[in-house]
Amino acid sequence: MKLSEKKLLKKKEEIILSAVKIVNRKGYRGATMDEIAAELLMTKGSLYYYFKNKEDLIFQCHQMVLSQANEELQGHLNEMISNEEKLRRMIVTHIQYAIEEKETFNMIIKPDQTFSTEQLNPILLIRNEYAGLFDKVIREGIAKGEFTIGEPKIARMILLGSMNWIQQWYSPEGGKSMEELQEIYAEYLLKVVK
Amino acid sequence: MKLSEKKLLKKKEEIILSAVKIVNRKGYRGATMDEIAAELLMTKGSLYYYFKNKEDLIFQCHQMVLSQANEELQGHLNEMISNEEKLRRMIVTHIQYAIEEKETFNMIIKPDQTFSTEQLNPILLIRNEYAGLFDKVIREGIAKGEFTIGEPKIARMILLGSMNWIQQWYSPEGGKSMEELQEIYAEYLLKVVK
Amino acid sequence: MKLSEKKLLKKKEEIILSAVKIVNRKGYRGATMDEIAAELLMTKGSLYYYFKNKEDLIFQCHQMVLSQANEELQGHLNEMISNEEKLRRMIVTHIQYAIEEKETFNMIIKPDQTFSTEQLNPILLIRNEYAGLFDKVIREGIAKGEFTIGEPKIARMILLGSMNWIQQWYSPEGGKSMEELQEIYAEYLLKVVK
Amino acid sequence: MKLSEKKLLKKKEEIILSAVKIVNRKGYRGATMDEIAAELLMTKGSLYYYFKNKEDLIFQCHQMVLSQANEELQGHLNEMISNEEKLRRMIVTHIQYAIEEKETFNMIIKPDQTFSTEQLNPILLIRNEYAGLFDKVIREGIAKGEFTIGEPKIARMILLGSMNWIQQWYSPEGGKSMEELQEIYAEYLLKVVK
DNA sequence: GATGAATGAGGCTTCATTCAT
DNA sequence: TATGAATGAAGCCTCATTCAT
Secondary structure, eight states, rough: OOOOHHHHHHHHHHHHHHHHHHHHHHHHHHHOOOHHHHTTOOOOHHHHHSSSHHHHHHHHHHHHHHHHHHHHHHHTTTTTSOOOHHHHHHHHHHHHHHHHHHHHHHHOOOOOSSSSSHHHHHHHHHHHHHHHHHHHHHHHHTTTTTTOSOHHHHHHHHHHHHHHHHHHHHOOTSSSSSHHHHHHHHHHHHHHHO | HHHHHHHHHHHHHHHHHHHHHHHHHHHHHHHHHHHHTTTTTHHHHHHHHHHHSHHHHHHHHHHHHHHHHHHHHHHHHHHSHHHHHHHHHHHHHHHHHHHHHHHHHHHHOOOOOTTTHHHHHHHHHHHHHHHHHHHHHHHHHTTTTTTTOSOOHHHHHHHHHHHHHHHHHOOTTTSSSSSHHHHHHHHHHHHHHH | OOOOHHHHHHHHHHHHHHHHHHHHHHHHHHOOOOHHHTTTTOHHHHHHHOOHHHHHHHHHHHHHHHHHHHHHHHHHTTTTSSSSHHHHHHHHHHHHHHHHTHHHOOOOHOOOOTTTTHHHHHHHHHHHHHHHHHHHHHHHHHHHTTOOOOOOHHHHHHHHHHHHHHHHHTTTTTTSSSHHEEEEHHHHHHHOOO | OOOOHHHHHHHHHHHHHHHHHHHHHHHHHHHHHHHHHHTOOOHHHHHHHOSSSSHHHHHHHHHHHHHHHHHHHHHHHHHHSSSSHHHHHHHHHHHHHHHHHHHHHHHHOOOOTTTOOHHHHHHHHHHHHHHHHHHHHHHHHHHEEEESOOOOHHHHHHHHHHHHHHHHOOOOOTSSSSHHHHHHHHHHHHHHHH
């Protein structure tokens, strides 16, 4: 790859990161091209050099965030540990994401009604992939007798739903540290599947 | 109360119901005064006779929905049953809301970033009240030895979070009926607190 | 028709007239909604109360102008005179339009590439109707032995083309008055069909 | 002339040709610098090395096209044939231009409203020159008794106007071939001057 | 009470133009 | 010479809001 292409990609990434921040604060409709550009000390006209239009930009935001999260999670699957331990680590990771990368993270979990179907599909695909990783661990845990539940998918929904909710109320000044939360959530949520 | 006042209130309620529908479909920014009015065969100009502005209207939407939900839930607290049974019923009710009244329900759980702080506070108050009902049952359950957990608030967050998440994926054509879901969720979520 | 509807139509017509003026001066792309509105001391936002968008407005311009011209021309067909005399009068009328109503007239003759096909069709229909009136007179003249040519359609094209061209160069300060032009053109153009 | 200058001129010409194509397809305002450059596999920034700005580029388009057409026409004047025959050939040539080089040709006949007066003048000069060639033949024909009309300029306008109009409706799939049209037009238009 | 009409701010997008490299 | 990148003005359109009737 040529240097210029690299620079292009880097700039695109910068813009995406700025957009992610603002979209998470204000939603798709609330985020304006103006604001996204201003954050980078650019003018909104410049954004159109990198992205076809707003929908395209936001779409690529989703893609980037989802892919990253997916990779991160996949790491735990390859470790040589029990499924319970795998699940515990995935819970810890997911919560960390939900808290520390709150902005990017919202993109994983909030289904936007704003995409034309042709753009929505690839996003749903990655989203399903992400959820599938949880399913896999739970199902293997059941197979090995570590877990006992009959509805692994619903259990997964409970896990993800409850964790996604954290960012609705979490504040660093609140009573619990992130580490405490991770521990408590892991403990309580593992009760669900056991 | 005079008859004219009654009529005024009734009209206001109609408008709020229409607004709730549309806000939940399109979000705060996507809902237009035009659309809200059209649903009632009015013109948007008229809305300003009943509400100061859009923010005011949406604010009153939140208030109404939250109050209703609160009342409904409170009913379970006065029944003469175990706390586990109370909690089970509250779960069932909450899920029913989340599925059947998805539109209105969204207002309970999605904190809109759109309110000025002076308007946000009363909403948060009612929201806390709602959550407090769950807390109360859980805490009493712990006191009576029905539940064993050490972090009732976090357990409550897990319960609400996981249930709120349902509407992100639930579809009547999906594999499970609402009744099945209510049962499974109740079973799995009670494991958390026990 | 209610009074309010009448007013609406009148306003629409005013806007159309303003738009016609500007479109003829600057073309479809050059005419701005801002300028069209300013001419009427309105703001561009108001235009959207009356027309869906720019294309819709310009489309209705074409429709109105074409219909008017059509009616005017049709008048000559019902008179009890020879076809040569009919054709002469149609020529005089067409030239008068081309000169005195230059602005509206352009809309009859300039095919805009700007319309989506669904909107283009009705316009072409009226345009063909207009041309058809010339065809009819020429063909009847041939039948009666007044004219001798074998290609009535091409003759019509020559007539219309040459007359439409007048506005490209005509200026009231120029050497010839409109009346003189009408006479000369009628004389020369009738030579074509005879 | 130095080699580098020659190259410069050649590049300029290429750009002009590309611009002509696009301007004729989309009009002055519809043609974008981007599109003109893309056709030559350049970037729009480069255009500004060769032309001061868009107006300058389009202006030079007009100049080039008009000069070419002028030269072509002038050829017929030097042949040793009757004025009627000269005029017939000029008609044939003009129609061929109008049909086969429709794109470039438009520039001769459509006076763009887009030029500042200082740029418009030289264009009008060449345009008049072109028209003057027709005038000359007609006037000489009158002098020699071949033609009989009293208004040679208006006759010329009729000729040019009717021929320019052809491209508004001509389509290769239509009923008549170009050759047929040339013949019929020559026949009918010569009736005007005789 | 209700509405038709108007307004103006603000959003998305395009594009001629500039300029450092 | 050429280009990649940025800019900013201007255009289309939406919509909350206002107000005379």
